[in-house]
Amino acid sequence: MTLAAPVPAMAASLSGLIAGRRRIGLYVLGGLALACLLLAVVAIGQGAIGIPPGRVTEILWARLTGDGALLEGRDALVVLNIRLPRVLLGLLVGAGLAVSGALMQGLFRNPLADPGLVGVSAGAGLAAAATIVLGDRFLAGTLMKLPFAMLPFGAFCGGLISTLVLYLIATRDGRTSVATMLLAGVALGALSGALTGLLAFVSDDRQLRDLTFWSLGSLGGASWSKLSIVAPIILPLLLTMPLLARGLNGLMLGEAEAYHLGIPVQRIKALAILLVALAVGASVAAAGLIGFVGIVVPHLIRLSVGPDHRLLLPLSALGGAILLVAADIVARLIVAPAELPIGIVTAAIGAPFFLWLLLRRAGGALDV
Amino acid sequence: MSEAAPVLSARNLGFHAGGRALVAEASLDLRPGSTTILIGPNGAGKSTLLKLLTGELAGSGGGVRIGDEALGAIPAWRLACLRAVMAQHSRLAFPFSVYEVARLGVDGVGRALTRQRREAIVAEALAAAGVLDLAARRYQTLSGGEQQRVQFARVLCQLEAGRSVAERQILFLDEPIASLDLCHQLALLDMARTIAARGVAVLVVLHDLNLAVTYADHLVVMDRGRIIAQGPPAETLDDALLRQVFRVGLSLSRAPAPGLPFLLPQQHRSRQAG
Structure with a gap:
């Protein structure tokens, strides 16, 4: 003990405080994980054919243990081939979008950064549209034989390019200007939107229907084959995030301070950009443009457990998964037997929330 | 004290931006146990020189060596x-608590330490910087001076955690007392000297000349990107140098009791007299 010994009473209250924080974090983590699981079971039961949660659990359990008798029949078919891939896709895409939002906010040191808001999703959407319209026209005989391989790849490239352009425009002399980032993001989003519109103009009827699907977002097209393409892209993001948490915490002080703390700043930034582009590209390709998950979820988590990325990132993943699966239930039930595009539901929840966030900021609640 | 081999030695450092030399031909040694204080007017290149020495900027010309290694080669x-x-x-993007900010100092460097040891280091550093009672507060709700003390606590954490890995350490403080009241200014500089007494080489950028001459073992004077004088404070400063560098009429005197040099601005009085 070389430094001055702390006053014992205050040090004791400090360690009590630390333990309390850790306990709250663990409670929230456990609570969200449980909620996620229950919601998934409920979501599998909802739809044109209602299946009670108990039956859903039985079927899933039978599938896991390989009990053949229960796997015959209509309910099992609906659960295993239609509902389960849809719910799993919702969980993955929701988690991916929320973590992408949290990563971008950490990277830009701003709680308003979000892949949808700063044009990254629009870039991925443009690339997806280009793949649908132009790929169909020029590459029909060759690459387009693998539509679900080409689409995520195209959307991924679009997301990566927009993220890089945004970062290069907003960063000068190693400092990322938040105002420039938001303005450049709006401009990039508008440009991507205009080019997507141009593609819609030259597309035929079938392509136009596909494009509309992308721009509003839906989990309707979920299948095991689609899931098998999307999962290997989003899962690495979810598994890599613990590696980024400490670096992002350091970055909160500024890039120079993070470097002084021994954090490999450039590597963290490059990895975060790559992962965001991957996850957003895959989500856009699988489920279209779904906005506001990336901004609502991390903010709520920060309000409840604080901004430490070691908790924020996993909790955001759970929160995003819950939000998207819940939004999908609403989208399926509210105009049944038809289906509302899920992008409408998340925007209807997210946009008012975003306005509330701005009003609170004006009141001085967040000093940014 | 100047016998000890330098921990850090910089030779002929330069840095140019926009066709202007912000730092030129700067050579400097930092020795273990010694407090070096860097003074100079605004825009003299003090912060740029500090960034060159910490590795944040890569300069032209000579180079910086820490021990036997070139600075750029150290991960x-x-x-x-x-x-x-x-x-x-240091502005913070998100509402971290004071405890979390200080803990950033041990999170990376102290990875090999046990959790108990890391928590003890943070508590000691918060106490040493006088902010232990603020530990649960949000960093952004603190005053500028309190924030500066929290940052000091974070730096203390990093030094303490790094001691388990590196024996010869350096502490850089860039105007650490700018927002502090007199009591905390002196407390922070006393703490810096205590750390130096443990064998750490300390470099502080200061604006207050009286504090600089009081606390420095080695004084470095910069003007227009160049180091124009360095040495023990009493031998380094004289009236002509001060007038030339700071463009203010100053006269160097000696306090009666400990024989320390001190400075009083003369301009105002001479104007009154004239």
């Missing part, structure tokens, strides 16, 4: 064990 994590840096301003 960031090992550099973080060797030296801690407190910058002029």
Whole structure:
């Protein structure tokens, strides 16, 4: 003990405080994980054919243990081939979008950064549209034989390019200007939107229907084959995030301070950009443009457990998964037997929330 | 004291931006156990020189060596064990608590330590910087001076955690007392001297000349990007140099009791007289 010994009473209250924080974090983590699981079971039961949660659990359990008798029949078919891939896709895409939002906010040191808001999703959407319209026209005989391989790849490239352009425009002399980032993001989003519109103009009827699907977002097209393409892209993001948490915490002080703390700043930034582009590209390709998950979820988590990325990132993943699966239930039930595009539901929840966030900021609640 | 081999030696450093030399031909040694204080007018290149010495900027010309190694060849994590840096301003993007900010100092460098040891280091550093009672507060709700003390606590954490890895350490403080009241100014500089007494080489950028001459073992005077004088404070400063560098009429005197030099601005009085 070389430094001055702390006053014992205050040090004791400090360690009590630390333990309390850790306990709250663990409670929230456990609570969200449980909620996620229950919601998934409920979501599998909802739809044109209602299946009670108990039956859903039985079927899933039978599938896991390989009990053949229960796997015959209509309910099992609906659960295993239609509902389960849809719910799993919702969980993955929701988690991916929320973590992408949290990563971008950490990277830009701003709680308003979000892949949808700063044009990254629009870039991925443009690339997806280009793949649908132009790929169909020029590459029909060759690459387009693998539509679900080409689409995520195209959307991924679009997301990566927009993220890089945004970062290069907003960063000068190693400092990322938040105002420039938001303005450049709006401009990039508008440009991507205009080019997507141009593609819609030259597309035929079938392509136009596909494009509309992308721009509003839906989990309707979920299948095991689609899931098998999307999962290997989003899962690495979810598994890599613990590696980024400490670096992002350091970055909160500024890039120079993070470097002084021994954090490999450039590597963290490059990895975060790559992962965001991957996850957003895959989500856009699988489920279209779904906005506001990336901004609502991390903010709520920060309000409840604080901004430490070691908790924020996993909790955001759970929160995003819950939000998207819940939004999908609403989208399926509210105009049944038809289906509302899920992008409408998340925007209807997210946009008012975003306005509330701005009003609170004006009141001085967040000093940014 | 100047017998000890330098921990850090910079030779003929230069840095240019926009066709202007911000730092030119700067050579400097930092020795273990010695407090070096860097003074100079605004825009003299003090902060730029500090950034060159910490590795944040890569300069032209000579180079910086820490021990036997070139600064540029040392990976960031090992550099973080060797030296801690407190910058002029630190703004925080998200509402971290004071405890969490200080803990950033041990999170990376102290990875090998046990959790109990890391928590003890943070508590000691918060106490040493006089902010233990603020530990649960949000950093953004603190005053500028309190924030500066929290940043000091973070730097203390990093030094303490790095001690388990590196024996010869350096502490860089860029205007660490700019927002502090007199009591905390003196407390922070006393703490810096205590750390130096433990064998750490300390470099402080200061504006208050009286505090600079009081606390420095080695004084470095910069003007227009160049080091124009360095040495023990009493031998380094004289009236002509001060007038030339700071463009203010100053006269160097000696306090009666400990024989320390001190400075009083003369301009105002001479104007009154004239």
